[in-house]
Amino acid sequence: MPMLRTYGPNCDGSVIDPGKGQRIPDDATWIDLEEPTREEDSLVEQCVGVQVPTREDMTEIEPSSRLYEQNGTLYMTMSALYGVEDGRPRSDPISFVLTGNRLVTVRYVTPKPVRAFQHHAHRDKLLVHDALSAIYGLLDSIVDRLADELESAGAEIEKISAHIFAKQTSARRIPADRLTALLTRIGRAQTLLAKIRETAVSTGRLLSFLSGSARLKGEKAESVRDRIYSLSTDVHSLIDHSSFLGDNLTFLLDASLGLISIEQNAAMKLFSWAALVFLPPTLIAGIYGMNFEHMPELKWLFGYPMALTMIFVSAVVPIWYLKRRGWI
Structure with a gap:
């Protein structure tokens, strides 16, 4: 559903409807575009004075097309994880445009951490008192959720490992449906882990680009710069842990295929x-x-x-x- 919301010291996330002649408040620090229409894009472009990325721009995978600076404006696009709750983990790009004291986000999905930060920003306007605080809050919410999903993936992998190497009380053959279910669980865990890693790597690149930009130079941005650096460290830790879990999952897949081979050899x-x-x-x-x-x-x-x-x-x-x- 197309939607334009604004957040800031005096903005509570209310929907702005260009068709009704509504305008973006002057003190809005975060402008959130969800499935924007052409009218909403035009309104934002007139307000902030920069071009809003299109859907085609956001799907570009080259780093130079996702992270760049143009006339002092930072354009940053990352892949965000969503759909874990319904058992279909996917990723979709979210664009961040940082210009002056305005942050514009463009997205076509609503990941859970974005929705959570919207609620926090509605209650506590200090989270979006300026554009840098808003982008940090969004990225922090995304990384926190990513850590939770990675923890859940690790727990699922532990369960799979216990299931594979559980001590057998008898020498009976393992049923084929049990082996099929085991491979299905491994496949789902691998899909989730791949999407988590994709989001983590994409977020890490965005944080590295942001921390190296001129916007985070100087004493005024020192506190945000330190928090961005800490967040970047957390993301790299998540990437390392996802690699570790990926190696474990590969081992479990090999072990499962070995069990299938043993069952086939037993039949022969x-x-x-x-x-x-x-x-x-x-x-x-x-x-x-x-x-x-x-x-x-x-x-x-x-x-x-x-x-x-x-x-x-x-x-x-x-x-x-x-x-x-x-x-x-």
């Missing part, structure tokens, strides 16, 4: 064992089942018991040999 072993046990008796029964005229054992009184004994012995000997070798 069963067929091979059955073939080896029943082949000699079948051969003997086939020989004495041939309809030749001159077969002395057919007229012998003990011919039938002898044939049964040979069949029994030929079945028992392979079983005894296989058990002695430890193959069964």
